[in-house]
Amino acid sequence: MQANPERTGVAWCGSSAATCEFLGVRCRIIAEPDIDPALLAPWHVQVRDFAAADPMLADAWLASLARARQTPQIFVTRRPLATTRCAAVFGYASRRAGAAIVSLAGLDSDSPEQTRRRLQAVITHELGHLAGYRHCRTPGCLMRPAETPAELDLRRLAPCSACRRRRAWPLAAVLLAFCLAASLLLDTAIDRIRNRTQVFRWRADGAKGTLPLEGNEILRLRSPAAAQAAAEALNALYASMSPPPLEVTQTGSDVRVVAGSREVLAMRAVETEGIAPDQFARQWAARMDPLLQGKGPQERGCPACHVTRRGEVLEAMNQRSRWWRLR
Ligand SMILES: [Zn+2]
Ligand SMILES: [Zn+2]
Structure with a gap:
């Protein structure tokens, strides 16, 4: 079941827009020339030949990129992807590089709509990583890792509520640590003032x-x-x-x-x-x-x-x- 993009935080831009946004991450999609643009519609896509080896080592390739200055980039290829740890992956994101790469290899179905839906599921998952989400075990969650196209078909296009809570935690922890530090500093200051009240001397x-x-x-x-x-x-x-x-x-x-x-x-x-x-x-x-x-x-x-x-x-x-x- 595909969630309503309006309600999931995925902004489906008009074809004239140069960027798309997902949960606060604005990104640019760059596809190789052999990718049918209809598979990525309505996302606006830049076409560029970028792949070097076959299969591509996604993590090494992303590490070799200059860091995207502002807008994270999603690269789309037909070549099979691997990483130094995994023999085959649908996609891979690097927050350090500010980019992700996804592959159509293994996504093809007799129904072009199903292929398009699978590609969206992979791209949105990698965007989730770029937005700071980690992997999740909740069935159907956007951030649940998928090993087969069938698992991609089960993936919703939004993170589950547990994912949203986990992502909110670091911010809450930082706020709590700040409050504690401020309180400790206040205590130290009060102690100092107290020690200075040596009004009576002998x-x-x-x-x-x-x-x-x-x-x-x-x-x-x-x-x-x-x-x-x-x-x-x-x-x-x-x-x-x-x-x-x-x-x-x-x-x-x-x-x-x-x-x-x-x-x-x-x-x-x-x-x-x-x-x-x-x-x-x-x-x-x-x-x-x-x-x-x-x-x-x-x-x-x-x-x-x-x-x-x-x-x-x-x-x-x-x-x-x-x-x-x-x-
Ligand atoms: Zn992942
Ligand atoms: Zn989740």
Whole structure:
């Protein structure tokens, strides 16, 4: 059964057209002088003597062609075709050469219409290869290999749905790989930004340690190690989108500044310069907390705006994690 060309993607051009198109591949047909043009009607055909040997080695011959610049070429001959692997083939396509060669040898039937239909089946199959289709096992599919003319008679002039899906796959795979790569790059960029949020630094000052922030000393500690630990804890809170608030805990004389379950400061390691440790801790926590929560101090103008922006960022992160889960 011959499929309707209009619905199969095969464009049957008028005799005046120099090229034909099949599933996006525009091609030119070149036939040897002994080919009856009626067998290729309504395709427009250029007549040229091109065959060299008998039988022709199709793969070697196509490899010797200069690559067709734009329009793929279909060569039609009466000589039997072979390849370096196969003793006899009806046709052979080379995407590298941008060309295919098909033979009428073995296609002849008592009915010229049947011969014409077989030749169309071979040409359309090779055009399928040039369009990127591979062989298929589906009975009746255009891309199912044929060894006999009877098998050509069963061949439809369109690839089956499995062929179309397979051909669509590489594009889908490329898109998926692109999405994954973009996502990984985004993760790396986020990590980099996170690592740059080392807002709190520490400095050794003799046997002591200090925490400077934009030129001001915000804390003086009894040892460089204590200063380092405090800076690390504060940086971790700063890098968190929603850090728990700073709180002061007291057990006997042991006063600490904590955020959730994380210890930020043990007041015994802090130089309070005469101020009671619990009072110092409360004042310090009250000064630092807006900075950790809003990522900027109140007097810098816009803590509300910082907080609003934070809401937007949180919403965007939620969206993104939902998207990850969907995948
Ligand atoms: Zn094939
Ligand atoms: Zn198929």
